[in-house]
Amino acid sequence: MTAQIIDGKAFAAGLRERVGTVAADFEAKAGRKAGLAVVLVGEDPASQVYVRNKGKQTLACGMESFEHKLPADTSEADLLAVVEKLNADPAVDGILVQLPLPSHMNEQKVIAAINPDKDVDGFHVVNVGRLSTGLPGFVPCTPLGCVMLLKDQLGSLSGLDAVVVGRSNIVGKPMAQLLIAESCTVTVAHSRTQDLPEVVRRADIVVAAVGRPEMVKGEWIKPGATVIDVGINRVAGAEEGKTRLVGDVDFASASEVAGAITPVPGGVGPMTIAVLLRNTIVAAHRNAGIALDESTI
Numbered sequence: 152m153t154a155q156i157i158d159g160k161a162f163a164a165g166l167r168e169r170v171g172t173v174a175a176d177f178e179a180k181a182g183r184k185a186g187l188a189v190v191l192v193g194e195d196p197a198s199q200v201y202v203r204n205k206g207k208q209t210l211a212c213g214m215e216s217f218e219h220k221l222p223a224d225t226s227e228a229d230l231l232a233v234v235e236k237l238n239a240d241p242a243v244d245g246i247l248v249q250l251p252l253p254s255h256m257n258e259q260k261v262i263a264a265i266n267p268d269k270d271v272d273g274f275h276v277v278n279v280g281r282l283s284t285g286l287p288g289f290v291p292c293t294p295l296g297c298v299m300l301l302k303d304q305l306g307s308l309s310g311l312d313a314v315v316v317g318r319s320n321i322v323g324k325p326m327a328q329l330l331i332a333e334s335c336t337v338t339v340a341h342s343r344t345q346d347l348p349e350v351v352r353r354a355d356i357v358v359a360a361v362g363r364p365e366m367v368k369g370e371w372i373k374p375g376a377t378v379i380d381v382g383i384n385r386v387a388g389a390e391e392g393k394t395r396l397v398g399d400v401d402f403a404s405a406s407e408v409a410g411a412i413t414p415v416p417g418g419v420g421p422m423t424i425a426v427l428l429r430n431t432i433v434a435a436h437r438n439a440g441i442a443l444d445e446s447t448i
């Protein structure tokens with residue numbers, strides 16, 4: 152069997168278009184654009200690329216982008232003061248502090264300082280609690296993007312066996328919560344799981360988010376399963392000095408067995424920023440008290 156390829160790039164483009172339409176409507180009703188503030192501390196090259204792309208896509212969707220670039224030696228107190236200012240700024244609907252932060256900062260303390268109603272990353276403990284209890288809040292962008300792709304591919308997920316490989320706060324844990332909310336039977340596996348291939352083989356849905364290049368092999372996959380690969384790993388390419396991106400799934404073997412699979416690049420990756428923009432326009436409506444049918448985006 153050769154798997155169907157799940158085109159996250161195309162889905163993300165459609166989502167950004169829907170966000171753009173809703174953002175124009177928000178501007179007409181609120182008399183201002185929705186606004187997203189992104190805070191970057193230091194010069195991590197990957198983070199700089201993410202932040203630049205976020206800024207560009209925010210503007211392209213008809214929203215305001217506020218970028219705060221702080222030097223790597225910024226004190227935690229100064230960063231907390233920036234967050235406080237953004238919390239109080241009525242032009243800012245969403246706040247994202249780019250992670251990782253420099254090692255002299257306490258990430259949990261900084262995330263806790265963000266107003267949960269502007270926490271479009273969904274990292275604040277209040278939003279983590281809202282997700283686990285089924286209350287409306289904000290859900291981390293990457294796992295929400297994965298569920299959107301799964302529902303687009305499969306329709307209802309009810310009753311399906313899902314295995315999430317990885318237990319991070321950003322992907323694995325919220326992914327499990329979202330799949331429980333979709334009535335899946337969920338197993339969270341990780342690096343210490345015994346007989347991981349056998350656990351993965353039970354799954355109708357496999358979500359790989361471990362950060363290990365090409366770890367999940369085709370022989371681990373149940374024939375016809377849907378495979379979502381969250382990994383983005385840069386490895387040495389065939390030619391000397393060249394690199395290439397691979398996921399956490401061995402695409403060549405897995406795509407021979409799976410029913411559908413996300414590629415890397417072009418699968419889950421483009422969804423993260425598109426969902427961030429979706430969360431921002433949702434935040435803008437909630438915070439301005441303007442009605443929005445959130446199920447349409």
Ligand code: GUN
Pocket residue numbers: 247248249250251272292293423
């Ligand atoms: N660093 C890598 N991914 C993310 C993300 O989704 N949000 C934030 N804030 N930082 C990140």
